[in-house]
Amino acid sequence: MFASSLRLSPDQGCPAGGGVGPSAGGQLAAPSPDQVVEVLRQALSAQPELERVFIAAFNDTQHPLNLRTALLHPQRSSVCLNEIGEIAAMRPIDDADFRGVVVRTANIDSVLFKLEVPGLSTADNASRFDDEFRKKHPIIASMGDAPSVEELLQLDAYAHQLRVGVMRQLRNQLSQIAGKVAEDGFPLVNTRAKDGTGIVDKIGRMRQGSPERPPRPNYSLSDMPDALGGRITVTMTADSPHELAGLATRFEKVFAGDILERDSFYANPIKRERPYRVVTYTLGIGGMRAEVQLTTLSASIAADLAHNTLHKPLIPLNMGESEQIMLFWRKATARELEVLARRAPEHRDGENLT
Numbered sequence: 001m002f003a004s005s006l007r008l009s010p011d012q013g014c015p016a017g018g019g020v021g022p023s024a025g026g027q028l029a030a031p032s033p034d035q036v037v038e039v040l041r042q043a044l045s046a047q048p049e050l051e052r053v054f055i056a057a058f059n060d061t062q063h064p065l066n067l068r069t070a071l072l073h074p075q076r077s078s079v080c081l082n083e084i085g086e087i088a089a090m091r092p093i094d095d096a097d098f099r100g101v102v103v104r105t106a107n108i109d110s111v112l113f114k115l116e117v118p119g120l121s122t123a124d125n126a127s128r129f130d131d132e133f134r135k136k137h138p139i140i141a142s143m144g145d146a147p148s149v150e151e152l153l154q155l156d157a158y159a160h161q162l163r164v165g166v167m168r169q170l171r172n173q174l175s176q177i178a179g180k181v182a183e184d185g186f187p188l189v190n191t192r193a194k195d196g197t198g199i200v201d202k203i204g205r206m207r208q209g210s211p212e213r214p215p216r217p218n219y220s221l222s223d224m225p226d227a228l229g230g231r232i233t234v235t236m237t238a239d240s241p242h243e244l245a246g247l248a249t250r251f252e253k254v255f256a257g258d259i260l261e262r263d264s265f266y267a268n269p270i271k272r273e274r275p276y277r278v279v280t281y282t283l284g285i286g287g288m289r290a291e292v293q294l295t296t297l298s299a300s301i302a303a304d305l306a307h308n309t310l311h312k313p314l315i316p317l318n319m320g321e322s323e324q325i326m327l328f329w330r331k332a333t334a335r336e337l338e339v340l341a342r343r344a345p346e347h348r349d350g351e352n353l354t
Contacts, residue, residue, distance in 0.1 A: 203221065298335060
């Protein structure tokens with residue numbers, strides 16, 4: 001079902017597996033953007049529409065994806081390129097095929113990601129945080145998408161504190177939860193914070209709505225979970241199903257009193273019908289909200305690509321390109337679910353899941 005590892009030719013300075021050769025000091029050297037683009041062309045040559053979108057997303061330095069950073073990393077580049085190549089080489093999966101995989105793997109991901117930590121009360125945490133947030137930020141808590149001068153000044157101070165204070169605290173805690181980084185550069189911890197302009201833009205988009213989401217005319221900063229965001233990404237290895245579930249357990253023990261909301265797109269019966277896969281949390285940290293995602297590399301790659309194309313039209317698409325992105329997303333998720341099924345035989349309950 002999967003393609004063999006990508007290989008770069010010797011004249012590109014990269015050994016088998018799609019990585020890059022050692023530098024003068026004996027360490028792996030980071031690939032150049034041109035090298036990454038060339039390997040993407042190799043991996044996606046049979047799918048020119050997907051090839052164009054992947055390369056456009058990689059080259060978009062105005063809206064850089066986590067994927068771009070990983071593809072330019074000495075260790076992570078080869079892992080990501082192999083992942084892209086293997087997913088692209090899979091047979092096409094239509095909606096009916098995808099629903100079949102979801103049904104066959106229902107017991108697996110529901111058991112692995114049911115997320116039950118005794119004594120965790122997200123409703124109580126959220127109610128307490130909302131009261132404290134509105135008291136601490138009375139001017140901007142209910143701010144709309146046309147802020148006054150006073151609101152903008154308060155918002156700039158809020159965004160500055162997100163970037164210089166709370167984001168560092170969040171990153172340190174996520175790094176401790178993720179644990180030791182392996183030779184391939186994973187687990188990977190990412191954090192980011194919106195600036196004032198980004199916060200106002202998000203409020204405006206949520207109030208306006210979209211074809212996939214009804215308008216929320218009263219949406220405000222107090223409703224925004226992702227002004228600060230974090231992500232822990234693990235690779236899909238023999239141990240990764242248990243690693244991701246274990247990661248969620250450790251996360252909930254560390255942040256138990258700060259978790260305002262949580263959801264597993266593996267176990268949620270409605271959200272499982274879509275290709276998006278992630279375990280997501282909204283935290284109250286440093287008096288501010290943060291959204292944290294726990295995800296696998298294949299899920300992260302597919303979601304990154306869809307975010308800057310289907311979710312936000314930062315890269316214009318034609319109909320064929322949109323269909324290719326959805327196809328890639330379905331294949332990435334189906335591949336991950338079937339790996340989960342094979343790696344967790346003790347949860348099969350006698351069913352033939354693959």
